[in-house]
Amino acid sequence: MKRLIALAVATASLVLTSAADAKVAVFTCEPEWTALAHELGGDRIDASSATTGLQDPHQIQARPSLIAKMRAADMVVCTGAELEIGWLPVLLRQGANPKVQPGAPGYFEAARFVGMKEAPQALDRSLGDVHAGGNPHIQTDPRNMLPVAKALTDQFVRVDPAGADVYRANLAAFNTRWTAAIEGWQQKAAALKGVPVLVQHKSWVYLIDWLGMREVAPLEPKPGIAPSTAYLVELLSKVEAEKPRMILAAAYEDDRGSKWMAEHAKIPAVTLPFTVGGDAGTDTLTGLYDVTIQKLTAALR
Numbered sequence: 001m002k003r004l005i006a007l008a009v010a011t012a013s014l015v016l017t018s019a020a021d022a023k024v025a026v027f028t029c030e031p032e033w034t035a036l037a038h039e040l041g042g043d044r045i046d047a048s049s050a051t052t053g054l055q056d057p058h059q060i061q062a063r064p065s066l067i068a069k070m071r072a073a074d075m076v077v078c079t080g081a082e083l084e085i086g087w088l089p090v091l092l093r094q095g096a097n098p099k100v101q102p103g104a105p106g107y108f109e110a111a112r113f114v115g116m117k118e119a120p121q122a123l124d125r126s127l128g129d130v131h132a133g134g135n136p137h138i139q140t141d142p143r144n145m146l147p148v149a150k151a152l153t154d155q156f157v158r159v160d161p162a163g164a165d166v167y168r169a170n171l172a173a174f175n176t177r178w179t180a181a182i183e184g185w186q187q188k189a190a191a192l193k194g195v196p197v198l199v200q201h202k203s204w205v206y207l208i209d210w211l212g213m214r215e216v217a218p219l220e221p222k223p224g225i226a227p228s229t230a231y232l233v234e235l236l237s238k239v240e241a242e243k244p245r246m247i248l249a250a251a252y253e254d255d256r257g258s259k260w261m262a263e264h265a266k267i268p269a270v271t272l273p274f275t276v277g278g279d280a281g282t283d284t285l286t287g288l289y290d291v292t293i294q295k296l297t298a299a300l301r
Helices: 002-021 031-044 064-072 088-095 142-159 161-188 205-211 229-242 256-265 285-300
Strands: 024-028 045-049 075-078 107-109 196-199 214-218 246-250 269-272
Touching: 024 031, 024 064, 031 045, 031 075, 031 142, 031 161, 031 285, 064 088, 075 142, 107 142, 142 161, 142 205, 142 285, 161 285, 196 256, 205 214, 214 229, 229 256, 246 256, 246 285, 256 269, 269 285
Parallel strands: 024 045, 024 075, 075 107, 196 214, 196 246, 246 269
Antiparallel strands: none
């Protein structure tokens, strides 16, 4: 009898230890939220992204492996603002995980916590790939990470209250480090203020606002519509007087339009990482903005 009791106690202890050691499974839609989740959650979470830094986050396939991760997730962390409208609802439906459905504690949209830009006055799909909630590419401005980090920390605490002290301490450290980093990036990028630029796609509104640059025009005739050579010729004649200094494009984009414009306008086409993992040296959030600033300032020279 004593042996049975001892065995039962040992088994219960093992179960409790395993439960205590279990990490919060975080399914993220984009790599920047995986990186931010690791900053805030540390060893208490296990986060992975549905996309990579070289994929268009608007368009991915709802693969069986992603459905399996969704089914096992304790939290889903995405941008929102319809960025993932073409594939996230499918994963949520197929995963059938009540913990991470919209409205549940395990569901998080970063765009809800920042001031959205370029919200359309009226929806008209004939205008191209227009998002009802505004431009979703909020990660191009590192200042947006501060309110998102605060909100995500609160959500981690709701899902994993035992780790509240860890999450809040990590948030405090992140805020201190991040505020100093933003100041450093802004100092390095001071020469970019007022610089006119062309953009491949309407991806850079937050970056341009942060650094005080000026967007002259996108190369796309409508968001998400690839430009023809005839359109680029017409655009070139229209923007010559503006004297744009460079063209901004994301690492995942088809660069034929920006290469054509760079050759004919005699300005550099700058391929920016756009998110974590989009270029060498961008495997962390800090690296993402380090490389972005380096590429932009180098293009000025």
